[in-house]
Amino acid sequence: MSIAKATIVGVIAALAALAGLLVATSMSGSKNIEIQTGTLLKQPRAIEAFQLSDTAGAVFDNARLQGHWSLLFAGFTYCPDVCPTTLAMLKGLKTRLDSAQTPVQVVFLSVDPQRDTPEKLERYVHYFSPDFIGATGSDAELEKLARSLSLVYAKVPGETPESYTVDHSAALVLVNPQGQVAGYFLPPHRVDELSADLQRVVREQG
Amino acid sequence: MRCLHWLIAAASMLPLPLLACDGLALVQPWIREAPPGAAVMAGYGKLVNNGSKPVTIASISSPDFGSVEIHQSSMADGRMRMRRADPLTLAPGQSVELTPGGYHLMLMQTKQPLLAGRSHLLLHCADGDLAADFPVRAPASE
Structure with a gap:
């Protein structure tokens, strides 16, 4: 040749x-969708099989993240400042998205199953919205899910055995209707921008 | 002379609210309304030292809570953390905002539901106490 x-x-x-x-x-x-409040993954990432419980006692697993978009946030009810601020923001966001016909499921993952009993978690989460799902489970299952979602959390001892606190990721995780991690939203979370971004993502990626 | 001693002794037994936490003011205090049954709540406002000497808030107490501390929320490496921040000292002219996502009063062991009520807190300084009346409400932005 x-x-x-x-x-x-x-x-x-x-x-x-x-x-x-x-x-x-x-x-x-x-598609390359530019968003202002976070990062969309170029390739959505699968979530390893996990099994938690919601506050009604029903199984909360991968299947509960399929068929619709979801926003997941990790926290705990003994968090009186950042967690209520984020949940109140999510309440405003959910109202906005619902009226724009953009249904998104909101899930609050308690990473403090020792103190957050299903009853406590239910009262806490439903105070913000009866549509929000509260879920938690064993340390092993929570760690597995957190790893899949790239969320981190760590218990930090307090002065008494009961007064520990939990450092946790501040990001909201976006899960697509195939049950895969689609992206992340980082604080400070603002309803206007988040609502615009989510409407775009849902419209363009269905 | 004996009479003067007696007067001083009597005066020292009276509460001296005007001299306590000298120069310290708490502007627009409020407590975030929390879900019923919440074991922990958060209080906000602005601490100002209008005096000419540093003021240290050594501790805080309230009839409505088993324990009250000053905490600070902060974000590092994408993680939210919350740490105890008292005793807190304010230099003359200094102010500290207690605001969601930053410094706040950590109100623990809630003794009764405080939905849309009021609560009283006592800030303890070296020279006495500053009493503050906190309305319980949802944040203005919500």
Whole structure:
């Protein structure tokens, strides 16, 4: 093969590879949507099988994250400042999204199952909205889910055994209707911007 | 002379609210209304030292809570953390905002439901107490 022929074959091969890449990208369905309040993953990430319980005692697992968009937030009810601030923001956001026909399920994950009994968690979460889901479970299942969601949390001892606090990720995790992590929203959370971003993502990615 | 001693002794037994936490003021205090049964609540406002000497808030108490502390929420590496921040000293002219997501009063062991009520707190300084009356309400932005 002459050098000229080899070059042409090389160029054709490169073009073919590029075309394949473009087709693969468009077929994967991930459009480049710019959002102002967080990050969308280029490739949504699967969530490892997990099993928690909601406050009504029903199983809360991967299936509960399928068929609709969800926003997940990790916290605990002994958190009187940041958690209520975020839940109140989510209440405003949910009202806004509902009126824009953009249904999004809101889930508060308690990472403090020792103190957050289902009854306590239910009163806490439903005070903000009866539509919000409160879920928690064993340390092992919570750790597994947190790892899948790239959320971190850590118990920090207080002066008495009961007065510990829990450091936790401040991000909201966006889960798509296939039950995969689609992106993250970072604080400070503002209802206007979040609402605009979520409406766009849901509209364009369905 | 004996009479003067007696007067001083009598005066020292009286509460001296005007001299306590000298220079310290708590502006627009409020407590965030919390879900019924919440074991912990948060109080906000603005602490101002209008005096000419530093003022230290050594501790805080309330008939409505088993324990009250000053805490600070902060974010580091994408994580929310909350840490105890008292005793808190304010230099002359200094003010500290107690606001959601920052410094706040951590009101623990709630003794009774405080939905849309009021609560009284006593800030203890070296020279006495500052009494403050807190309305319980939802944040204005909600």
